[in-house]
Amino acid sequence: MFEIKTYPEFSWSLSRHKTLMHCARQYAHQYYSSHNGWLRNAPEWNKQAYRLKNLTNLEMYFGSVVHDIIEQVIEDYLNTGILPEETGLTENVRMLLNKGFIDSTRHYKNWIERPKKTTMFHELYYGQTKKLPKEKVEKITHRLNVAMKHFLSSKTMQELAYNEQIEFLEAEKFRILEVGKLKVFVVLDLLYKDLERNKWVIVDWKTGKQSEEDPYQLALYVLYLLQSYSIPDLNNIVIRNEYLLEGNSVEHQLDQVTLEKVQELIGTSVEWMTGYLEEPSENKPLSIENFPKTSDQRACRYCNFYELCFS
Template sequence: MFEIKTYPEFSWSLSRHKTLMHCARQYAHQYYTSHNGWLRDANPTSKQAYRLKNLTNLEMFFGSVVHDVIDQVIDDYLNTGYIPGEEALREQVRQELNKGFVDSTKRYNNWWQRPKKTTMFHEIYYGNTTQLPSEKVDKITHRLHVTMNHFLTSQTMKELAYNEQIEFLEAEKFRILQVGQLKVFVVLDLLYKDLDRNKWIIVDWKTGKQSEEDPYQLALYVLYILQTYDVGSLDDVIIRNEYLLEGESVEHQLDPVTLEKVQELIGTSVEWMTKYLEDASENQPLPLESFPQTSDQRACTYCNFYELCFSQ
C-alpha cells in the first residue's frame, strides 16, 4: 500500500552522488524539495521543484528514446526472431522526438498538471521559445543517423542474432543492490549469459561520448549480479560498453580491488550525504540554506532548478 511520507526514503545511486558533487543546492531540490510535489495539497515550492525535476534536455531525451527503442527491439526479437531495418528504427526514434517537441511547445498545461507524463525540454522552457537551438538539432540529427546503424552492427546484436547458446536474463529494470543496510539503485541495460563460454555479459548502451565515470557504473552492475546470480568468479563476468555514437564495443573485466574501491566510494559518499541531514533516521534534510550553490554560475544555466535559485 502506498504511504505518503514526510521525507523520502534514503537510497544511493551514482547519479545522486554526481549531483551532490556538482551542486549541493541542486541535490537538495532534486531529492528533498521536490518530494511529495505530485500531491494536490503539496506546497507551491514542492510542486514547482517537482515540475522542474521532470524537465529533460534534447540530448537526455534522445538517449532515453534510443534506450526504449533498443529494449523493445531486443524483446521483440527474443519473441519473434525479427529485427527491423535501420530506417524503420530511425523513424521510431524520430517520431518519439517529434512527440517530445509537440509536448514541449503545445502542451504546456498538460506538463504543468502532469509533469511526469508530459515531456518538457529545458531548452524550450527556459528559452521561452517554440524553437530548439539549431546546433543541438544538428547534433541530434547526426546521432540519429549513426546510432541505429551502430546498434544493428554492434557486437552485442551479432551475438544475440547468431549465437544460439544465449540465455537472456533481464533488461532495463530498476534493481536494488544491498550494500549493508543501504539500498543502491542500478539499472542494467541488458544482461545475458553465453552458455557456450560460461560468461555473464552485462551490456550498457551509450548514446554519448565515453566518460571517466563509466567504469564506476559498470562496477555497480557487477556487484548486483554477484549478489543476485550464482556467478562462479569475477573472471566469468564481461562488462561491455556499446558506444553507439562511435560504433565501438569496449569490454572490461573487473578485479576485487576495483570492486572494493567502488564500495569505499559508496561509503564515503553516504557519509557526505549524511552531513546534510537534520535527522538521519528520518532522512530529514537540513534547511535549504545549508545546501550551498555551486560557484560555477555558467553551469547553473543548464540546471533544471535555475528559476528556484534565480527567480528574482
C-alpha cells in the first residue's frame, strides 16, 4: 500500500552520485525539494521542483523513445518470431518525437497539472521561442536516420534471431541491488542466457557516444547478476554495449578487483551524501542553503532547476 512519507527513502544510484558531483543544489532539488510535489496539497515550491524534475531535453527524450520501442520490438519478437521493418520503426520514433514537440508547445497547462504524463523539453521551456535549436534538430535527425537500422543489424539482435539456444530472462525493469543494508537501483536493458556457450549476456543500448562512465554502470549490472542468479564464474558473464549511433558493439569482461572498487565508490559516495542530512535515520536533508551551487554557471543553463536558483 502506498504511504505518503515526509522524506523520501534513501537509496543509491550512479545517476544520483553523478548529480551530487555536478552540483549539490541540483542534487537537493532532484531528490528532496521535489519530494511529494505530485500531491494536490503540496506547497507550491515542492510542486514546481517536481515539475522541473520532469523536464527532459531532446537527447534524453530521443533515447527514452528508442529504448521503449526496442523493448516492445523484442517482446513482440519473442512472442511472434517476426521482426518489423526499419522504416516502420523509424517512423514510430519520428511520430513520438513530434508528439513530444506538440506537448511542449501546445499543452503547457497539461504539463503544469500532470508533469509526469506530459512532455516538456528543456530547450523550449527555457527558450526564447517555440523553436528547437537548429543544431540539436540536425543531430537528432541524424540519430533518427541510423538508430533503428543499427538496432536491427546489431550483434544482439542477430543472436536473438539466429541462435536457437537463447533463454530470455529480463528487460527494462528497475532492479534493487543490496550492498549491505543499502538499496542500489539498477536498470538492465536486456538480459539473456546463451545456453550453447553457457554465457549470461547483459545488453545496454546506447543512443549517444561512448562514455568513460560506461564501465561503472556495467559493474553494477554484474553485481546485480551475481546477487540474483547462481553464477559460479565471472568469465561466464558477457557485458555488451550496443552503440546505435556508430552501429558497433563493445563487450567487456570485468574482474573481481573492478567490482570491489565500485563497491568502495558506493561506500564513499554514501558517506558524502549522508553529510547533507540533518537526520540520517529519516533521510531528512539540511536546509537548502547548505547545498552549494556549482561554480560553473555555464552549466546552470542546462539544469532543469535553473529558475529556482536564478529567478
